[in-house]
Amino acid sequence: LASMWTDAVAAPALRTALAWATHFELRTLRLYGMPEAEIAETLREAAQRGVALDALEVTTCLRRGEVEVVTRFEPAAAPAYAALEALVRERHADTLFSDDGSTVDAQVAALLTAQGATIATAESCTGGLLAARLTERPGSSTFALGGVVAYANDVKTQLAGVPAELIARHGAVSTQVGEALAVGARERFGADVGVGVTGIAGPDGGTLDKPVGTVCFGVAHRDGRRLVRSTWLAGGRTEVRDRATTEALHLVRSLLTGA
Numbered sequence: 001l002a003s004m005w006t007d008a009v010a011a012p013a014l015r016t017a018l019a020w021a022t023h024f025e026l027r028t029l030r031l032y033g034m035p036e037a038e039i040a041e042t043l044r045e046a047a048q049r050g051v052a053l054d055a056l057e058v059t060t061c062l063r064r065g066e067v068e069v070v071t072r073f074e075p076a077a078a079p080a081y082a083a084l085e086a087l088v089r090e091r092h093a094d095t096l097f098s099d100d101g102s103t104v105d106a107q108v109a110a111l112l113t114a115q116g117a118t119i120a121t122a123e124s125c126t127g128g129l130l131a132a133r134l135t136e137r138p139g140s141s142t143f144a145l146g147g148v149v150a151y152a153n154d155v156k157t158q159l160a161g162v163p164a165e166l167i168a169r170h171g172a173v174s175t176q177v178g179e180a181l182a183v184g185a186r187e188r189f190g191a192d193v194g195v196g197v198t199g200i201a202g203p204d205g206g207t208l209d210k211p212v213g214t215v216c217f218g219v220a221h222r223d224g225r226r227l228v229r230s231t232w233l234a235g236g237r238t239e240v241r242d243r244a245t246t247e248a249l250h251l252v253r254s255l256l257t258g259a
Contacts, residue, residue: 179218
């Protein structure tokens with residue numbers, strides 16, 4: 001094949017075709033915490049402001065709960081892209097977390113590495129999926145210490161150190177238990193950061209107060225900083241569990257950046 005390629009690129013027909021070839025730039029923006037429809041509205045606003053969208057190839061996608069905006073353009077259209085990116089920053093400053101295509105997984109890994117910090121997890125409804133995402137990247141052993149799947153309540157108590165009375169008072173799916181899981185993970189593994197996830201992935205188990213899709217999170221740092229969050233995630237069991245890992249990673253990112 002190598003010899004065939006050498007002959008091919010020397011052929012006049014191919015050389016003529018390549019002379020007309022152009023270079024395309026590729027830019028990716030990632031946002032979290034907003035519906036994909038808001039980007040459609042931003043594109044309409046861009047058109048109304050005179051941004052040359054015809055020179056840009058813009059695609060949007062909802063991926064793992066994040067909105068991904070991918071734009072391809074020729075170098076001459078760089079000013080049009082700059083105007084579009086500026087408008088996205090103007091309208092979505094609170095949800096734009098990546099302007100270089102980096103994923104939240106990559107950002108969390110980079111933050112942990114830069115800060116020399118380690119992380120551990122205690123998961124209920126996600127069943128180890130968060131630990132899997134944290135350890136998916138090569139070199140993750142420098143910051144990922146381990147995790148426990150604390151599915152049953154007695155396991156939450158015995159392995160993650162969640163007080164039984166806390167579960168009895170607030171329920172297994174609560175921010176209080178999510179926080180206690182995070183603290184327990186950090187202390188049990190001796191990590192700098194602990195993450196706790198507990199929720200109702202479905203299809204059964206929901207109540208009026210806590211419907212299927214309710215997930216509670218806790219993140220605890222060795223220095224005393226803590227974040228908790230309770231949210232409702234749409235979708236079936238697989239989608240809820242997967243999106244819960246994304247939510248957890250964004251919470252870790254917020255803690256590490258102070259955002």
